Amino acid sequence: MSATHLIVAEYDSTHLKNATLSAVTAAQKIEGTVHGLVLGKNVKHIADAFAKHVSQVHYAEHDGLEHRVAQPYAKVIADVAKSIGATHIWAAATAAGKDMMPRVATRLDAAMASDISDVVDTKTYKRPMWAGGLTGTVALSTSIQVITVRPTEFVQAAANASGNVSNFAADPGPSTTRFVGFEEVKSERPELADASVVISGGRGLKGPEGFKQLIEPLADQLNAAIGASRAVCDAGWVPNDWQVGQTGKVVAPKLYIAIGISGAIQHVAGMKGSKVTVAINKDPEAPIFQVADYGLVGDAFTIVPELIERLKALA
Amino acid sequence: MKILVTVKRVPDYAAKLTIDPSGNKIKTEGVNMIANPFDEIAVEEALRLIEKHGGETCVLSIGTDDCTAQIRAAMAMGADRGILVKTTESLDCVSISKVIAKIFGEEKPDILLMGKQAIDDDSHQVGQMVAERLNLGQATQANKVVLEGEWATVIREADGGLETLSLKMPCVITTDLRLNEPRYASLPGIMKAKKKPLDERELSSLGLSLTPSVTLQKLEMPPNKQAGQILPDVQTLVSKLRDVEKVI
């Protein structure tokens, strides 16, 4: 029997997120029809954009869906999944996907695989476990399955469809959750998850001034996003939102430069997918050198200014 | 006020893991076992909320007899009592969520505090599953928790910023790293913990029908990446990145 996929879309005010298109690619590895789902307020344009990638988009607009709150979202997602007879319900393993999809699974009595890195067959998936130190192959035995996808492990689905877009009346049901507010971390720089270059700093930068003095000008030079180790986020040198790793963000840029970062497994878990990795560290024994393609051993406070100068000379 | 906190026994995050010959388990012999770090944060948060608002903290763990060590450790931090649901069975997230929901039904806490993820399986599912099963509001990845009347207001780490939600209690809250810094157990705390009540229950006595729906078929080491090159100077790095890798 062929599968019926339902992909839960994530978007910001204007765009469908790339992470959702990675989830489409993962779903396409299993033969079947691919439906998209867009929930929110004023989201018709997102539904239209999504229709370029899937055969059918369902969208609903409702005051109760204005904010991405797991409780009402899960109900509506499960309702739609049932109404179209979905066998596989997918979302990107973003903060939002992680928040709502296990509730969807529970409503549907479905088993769930989180943050998968590969699709083996219609019910078997690979996923990183133990801080990415091991890859597990998990099989789900329920007839309906819920899966979240690690976006960096799948390319983004091409825009080669012209799906139907249809509106439906959603019923988010009663909720014991009140949305109070959202405080956006504003940045002029590219988003960590989408950036093609990421410059990350660690405790070797000595303090927030180290980020200002070294990381920011280097990031400006390469139009890079800035990441950080947990140690420096915890110390309050930089925003929490910058943490890369097992328990932070997973990134996969073309170029990842780790400066003054030791290379703990929990950090490496978040940057493994990077195409080219560079480490700058004064300790030749630092574990980061075992995962970096290129290493420079020495003091970041002398190496990075020179690097910035040489890049400026190229530009 | 009553707070129920779940604590999972997991291998030390610093341990070097090896795969059991069966191919689908890790070897735990000789590996130091700890409480999941996110659960320690949950215990700490429960203690702080109870210190402020009064009441009790109850710790729940599901697993073998060995989990007693992690429950006692939470009691040494200050938790009042513990429940161990004993099993040697392989329980998936769905089953774990059913067990927790069952104990929740008996204990009727105002708040269920859990870790956002367990650092071994990294599933990031159980808290949300329990919340849905009990039809409760949830806030995952909590960074700050404030209680007022029958509402818990939680600042949570969402993508791109911080989101604030208010949850009508009872509710489920899962912890992120920045929520707090867990305290160390004091020596008197450790002594007292030995005498605190720990209710041991057999999984079979809960009357749940648990059919596994997730099986771990295989564990593999990711392919070893080839060791990189240490370069002599910045100039060489720039030319590698530009001419060889073409990434700048």
Ligand SMILES: Cc1cc2nc3c(=O)[nH]c(=O)nc-3n(C[C@H](O)[C@H](O)[C@H](O)COP(=O)(O)OP(=O)(O)OC[C@H]3O[C@@H](n4cnc5c(N)ncnc54)[C@H](O)[C@@H]3O)c2cc1C
């Ligand atoms: C449950 C759990 C989850 C975690 N999740 C994450 C996560 O998601 N992401 C994460 O990053 N970490 C995470 N960690 C923490 C992780 O284990 C490490 O502690 C952390 O990554 C270390 O940060 P660091 O490399 O900045 O600091 P350190 O380990 O202190 O390393 C600093 C490095 O800087 C170098 N250095 C010092 N001075 C200089 C200089 N002048 N020039 C050049 N180099 C210099 C040193 O040689 C050293 O290698 C987690 C830990 C736990 C327990």
Ligand SMILES: Cc1cc2nc3c(=O)[nH]c(=O)nc-3n(C[C@H](O)[C@H](O)[C@H](O)COP(=O)(O)OP(=O)(O)OC[C@H]3O[C@@H](n4cnc5c(N)ncnc54)[C@H](O)[C@@H]3O)c2cc1C
């Ligand atoms: C005896 C035993 C045998 C097992 N065998 C297998 C096996 O063969 N294959 C396999 O895939 N998995 C096995 N597991 C692991 C089990 O599947 C996971 O513990 C469960 O699926 C939860 O996943 P997670 O820890 O990734 O949850 P997450 O959703 O990442 O964890 C979130 C939170 O849930 C709570 N939590 C999770 N588990 C427990 C627990 N046991 N006790 C208390 N709180 C908990 C914690 O607060 C944790 O922070 C076994 C577990 C036990 C106890």
